[in-house]
Amino acid sequence: MEIPREIHRIEIPTPFAVGSMNSYLIEGDPVILIDTGPRTDEALSRLRKGLIRAGYTLEDIDRVLLTHGHVDHTGLAGTIVRENEHKGDSSTGVSIHEADSNRVTEYENFTKERVQSYNHIIEIAGVRTDERPHMTAGYLETYFLKFGESIPDVFLLEEGTTIKTSIGTLRTMWVPGHSLGSCCFVCKESKIAFSGDHILGTISSNPSLDYDISEQISMVSYMESLKRMESLSGYTVLPGHRDIVTDLSRRVFELQAEYQLKLDQMRDFLSSQPRTLYWLSRKQFGDYDANSMVLALAETFDLLRILERRGEAVIGENDGILAAISSS
Numbered sequence: 001m002e003i004p005r006e007i008h009r010i011e012i013p014t015p016f017a018v019g020s021m022n023s024y025l026i027e028g029d030p031v032i033l034i035d036t037g038p039r040t041d042e043a044l045s046r047l048r049k050g051l052i053r054a055g056y057t058l059e060d061i062d063r064v065l066l067t068h069g070h071v072d073h074t075g076l077a078g079t080i081v082r083e084n085e086h087k088g089d090s091s092t093g094v095s096i097h098e099a100d101s102n103r104v105t106e107y108e109n110f111t112k113e114r115v116q117s118y119n120h121i122i123e124i125a126g127v128r129t130d131e132r133p134h135m136t137a138g139y140l141e142t143y144f145l146k147f148g149e150s151i152p153d154v155f156l157l158e159e160g161t162t163i164k165t166s167i168g169t170l171r172t173m174w175v176p177g178h179s180l181g182s183c184c185f186v187c188k189e190s191k192i193a194f195s196g197d198h199i200l201g202t203i204s205s206n207p208s209l210d211y212d213i214s215e216q217i218s219m220v221s222y223m224e225s226l227k228r229m230e231s232l233s234g235y236t237v238l239p240g241h242r243d244i245v246t247d248l249s250r251r252v253f254e255l256q257a258e259y260q261l262k263l264d265q266m267r268d269f270l271s272s273q274p275r276t277l278y279w280l281s282r283k284q285f286g287d288y289d290a291n292s293m294v295l296a297l298a299e300t301f302d303l304l305r306i307l308e309r310r311g312e313a314v315i316g317e318n319d320g321i322l323a324a325i326s327s328s
Helices: 040-052 078-083 085-090 109-123 137-146 216-233 248-269 276-287 288-311
Strands: 007-012 021-027 032-034 063-065 093-097 156-158 162-165 168-176 183-188 192-198 237-238 313-318 322-328
Touching: 007 040, 021 040, 021 078, 021 237, 063 078, 078 085, 078 313, 093 237, 109 137, 109 288, 216 248, 216 288, 237 248, 248 276, 248 288, 276 288, 288 322
Parallel strands: 032 063, 063 093, 093 156, 192 237
Antiparallel strands: 007 021, 021 032, 162 168, 168 183, 183 192, 313 322
């Protein structure tokens, strides 16, 4: 399906393993930017150039919509707000789902808490000291803090919130999983869905990063949200990373099958002998590098919790280390 000419994709570099992210400009009244990229000089330069190619500047942006609260998608929001403060009551507004709002309004505190949480899972997973990432909590805090900043005032989105645009009305679809407040912005008139990181064409959405702050198992929330996307069959999906998804139904099926396969594999790794979370993560994900350790451990933990909920695994703790056995 042809993308409306009012939509401009701007590819923004990030310092993270995922690579560049997609920011989307929607021309019209209001001028809308969906996701911003991280707060780096390179990202800001690329955003400015992309806007200029479309005939706009940062000062022309009326509203920033954030698909979720991860800093590779939100970091430049504060910069855009400052560029438009002189406009007074008509200055740029930033919108994000209420469940992710503290990631933006309290960026510094939230980042410090998450770094502590990620260090904790490395400890309880049973990772040997010599195999842990060679980065202190302080270093990681400093590293991540430079890519974003707090924005005190945001507009809170919820399921069904609508935004009028030149391509039609965007309806907010709340799809928790990748983060607590992940959203897709769906336009029925144009058959377009801006999916953030909920639907990506060729890579995983990493649905377990909120393993310790979600009321539900994050992976379960993600799968439930993924099923909701079946109602958008025939829509063109504009994702937060990499290429456009033209066959949404097929991609949803692929992702569902991928996670079912992971569950089946994890079940097969279990036996009557306790295996640590770290050991199981290596069986599941192989020789991943230190930068991927938290992702692998968090997803392994979610897989085990799902199996435990189904009565197929038992998770226990010994001297502060998590381990699992088969219940059969």
